[in-house]
Amino acid sequence: MRIVYIHQYYCNPGMAGGIRSYEQARRLVARGHTVDVITTDITGGTRELGWRTTVDDGITVHWFRVPYNNNMSFARRIRAFAEFMVLAAVKAARLKADLVFATSTPLTVAVPGVIAAKLRRVPFVFEVRDLWPEVPIEMGALRNPVLRKVAGGLADFAYRNATEVIALSQGMADGVVARRPGTPTTVIPNAADLDLFAVDPERVRAFRAQHDWLGDRPLLVYTGALGVVNGVEYLVRAMHTASRVDPDLRFLIVGHGKQWEPTKALAAELGLLHKVVHMWEKVPKSELPVILGAATMSSSTVRPIPGLWNNSANKFFDALAASRPIAINHGGWQADLLRETGAGLVLDPADTEKAGAELAVHLRDEVWLRQARDAAHRLAVEQFSRDLLFEKFEAVLTRAKPEVQHAHR
Incomplete structure (x- = not known):
């Protein structure tokens, strides 16, 4: 299966950050799938325009520099989300795919995922890592009623267009179904990388x-x-x-x-x-x-x-x-x-x-x-070994695109 994998903040083990996407993608490659990750280079320094491509353990990673950090103002962060949304939509639409997968946050990654999936006439699978806009509203971080409505509409858009939604906890899954009843949802939490943490x-x-x-x-x-x-x-x-x-x-x-x-x-x-x-x-x-x-x-x-x-x-x-x-x-x-x-x-x-x-x-x-x-x-x-939970992850993708012959194991 050819999979386009959209994650705005993808990291490999040489970077500081979570490596869920890297670990899932490299296992997909090992099973015979082709994976193109679309992501951002958030490091500082001189802004370079254009895409840069690397290969991480067989994963083709497409990077575009869109600076981002937690010290940015709300408006500047929204700009970074919107910028990647547009860039990723164009990039994803140009890549061959049997399935498009997007993982949040931010919620805006759903837009390029849905656009690419519709253009390619392939399934779209969406992963929810944080429940938006419910959590920022509860925190008091999203008070503007117009922005609340826009964020809620974006969540509805993502769930409505997803063949299936992966949630990282049962509470998140409940939130997805509460917003859009009947949404096919599977819980796959983060995982324990046993090999990585086996230290002399x-x-x-x-x-x-x-x-x-x-x-x-x-x-x-x-x-x-x-x-x-x-x-x-x-x-x-x-x-x-x-x-x-x-x-x-x-x-x-x-x-x-x-x-x-x-x-x-x-x-x-x-x-x-x-x-x-x-x-x-x-x-x-x-x-x-x-x-x-x-x-x-x-x-x-x-x-x-x-x-x-x-x-x-x-x-x-x-x-x-x-x-x-x-x-x-x-x-x-x-x-x-x-x-x-x-x-x-x-x-x-x-x-x-x-x-x-x-x-x-x-x-x-x-x-x-x-x-x-x-x-x-x-x-x-x-319960939480990466290999164990990957089986559930691959099963979701296979269910979403059943007519594609599963790669030989």
Whole structure:
């Protein structure tokens, strides 16, 4: 099958960011499919016009530089979304395809996907990574009634034209069906890349030894975006409490985003920066395994907004892949999973002092940590392995285009 795969923020393991699209696309190629990814180069520097083509493990990737970062104004981000929407529509329409697949966010990627699919008279499959416009409306980020109506219309357009919708959590799937009843929907969450996170223990020991502030001390890590929705300052406040109980605890933040400076300022104000709290700029995905291998526990946070509980954050699955307990501060399906399996902690979203006290205890509890690591590993292998979930993904695409002979395995 010839698949056109539209993802505005595609990353490979040499880049900082989620690699779901890369991992799915390379497996499609291994099964005999042809995959063309259409994406953007969001790096800064001199703006170069025109498409650049690379090949990632058999995936043909078409890049067009459209600068984007979380520090941009709302208007500038909308411009970036619109620019890619137009560019991708033209590019996708020129590529041969048996099926067009588009993954959000932003929601605008549905437009080039639908246009290309209709021009080529092939099925369109849409993937929902965040429920728009419901979540930004609940957050208060989308208040203009005209923009709300436009965003809602765009979601309706995407779902109406999709042969099938893939949602990254059951809550997202419920949101799709609530907006457009009867939409065929399949839940395929993010995944645990077990091979990527299988790290030589010697590398982990060397990593800890080369950082004087760490050594053999307990380490909590946060890896990922420092956006408004993430609320990473929650963990800084919790570690302020935890470090009063146990001054040897350490917290490493690895990421980027609009809240980087406010988070750093808070850590400095609380007297934690460069002592308890250490902050590193984002690193390529390929460097995360040794960091998580050195972690005692990982973490994933969101602001106390129920709509955010349906998330399927990469950092949650990276922790499972690394066999590391994970601490979260919200309800929803991940909280239920952690409570059922013992693979981590569900912290009080409103009480950072209570959260800090819990972290201080559990970061030193070797019996609990061993059991939680084992539970995390079982989840990664039995429920969330990338290979396991890829089978569901390929099945959706095959259902959408049944007349195309499935590639020989």
